[in-house]
Amino acid sequence: MEFKHIFSELIIGYFLLLLLTKILGKTQITQITTFDFVSVLVLGELVGNAMYDTETGIKEITYSILLWGALIYVTEFITQKFRKTRQLFEGKPSIVINKGKIDFHELKKNHLDINQLQHLLRAKDVFSIAECAYAILETDGTISVLKKSAYSNPTKQDMKIPIETTSLPISVILDGEIIRENLPRIGWSEDQLMKELNSQNIPSYKDILYAEWREGSPLYVQSYDMK
Structure with missing residues (x-):
């Protein structure tokens, strides 16, 4: 019982x-x-x-x-x-670094020490507090970072490089099996997929560990024996 x-x-x-x-x-x-x-x-x-x-x-x-x-x-x-x-129920974000300066009062209020702050910053690819203009401690415990302009990565717009249309990569082969439900999303048939594989001297999809389609790019293929 x-x-x-x-x-x-x-x-x-x-x-x-x-x-x-x-x-x-x-x-x-x-x-x-x-x-x-x-x-x-x-x-x-x-x-x-x-x-x-x-x-x-x-x-x-x-x-x-x-x-x-x-x-x-x-x-x-x-x-x-x-x-x-x-x-009241969710809390509110806290600005722990404001205009490049650590707000010790906010750190203390959120029971956060400097080492923990550094750990959170490193998770955002910020390895020096001197690089950070603003850091906001979110209600779920993560941190959002805005770097100082001198340390920000330049964008294509800044460098006047033509901006390409962003497309979502779609997996078409996984572990030696064709993901057939994804083929209609890219407008391909199995025959078209096999032709693409043959053009890369790959006789069978069963030899493929992973294959990914992206608009405007050649089919990315990785075989099981590829190092």
């Missing part, structure tokens, strides 16, 4: 959590604020604790998850509807 209890509640909890994730949206995964972290943690605890509590049935765990999910949904709705509530 104990294994049956755990099995049934785990299955129910799994699908309920999956449903809540779909309803609440991708912010639960990609933009984890303090509130999001607590909400996900509590949802996991509700399912985990209920599995080993024989007095807790499916009705109780379903009620708890749905009630907690409703509270999260209402909170997200309120923050979307009323701008002033966002700071």
Whole structure:
């Protein structure tokens, strides 16, 4: 009976959590604020604790998850509807480097030390604080950086280079298999793909580890034995 209890509640909890994730949206995964972290943690605890509590049935765990999910949904709705509530539930970004100067007060308020700041800057390819004009600590713990103009990479517009149309690369072969659903997206058939491979002296797509199409460029191909 104990294994049956755990099995049934785990299955129910799994699908309920999956449903809540779909309803609440991708912010639960990609933009984890303090509130999001607590909400996900509590949802996991509700399912985990209920599995080993024989007095807790499916009705109780379903009620708890749905009630907690409703509270999260209402909170997200309120923050979307009323701008002033966002700071309360989500926090606000902090400018930790302002006009090239470290704001120690903001660092202290966010419990961030210099070493942690340097680590976050290096993740943005900024290896010297002297290169940074502004750095903003976002609500999810990441940092956004604006370099000083002297250290910014020149753009094609700055160098007066003709700007090309940006296209999305599309995979057409992966692990020796043709990704057939992607061929219509580039207007190719399998015959056209094979002709392109033959023009590169590749007899079979099964010899290909990865092949990628990009508009205006030759087909990028890497064989299994390519070093």
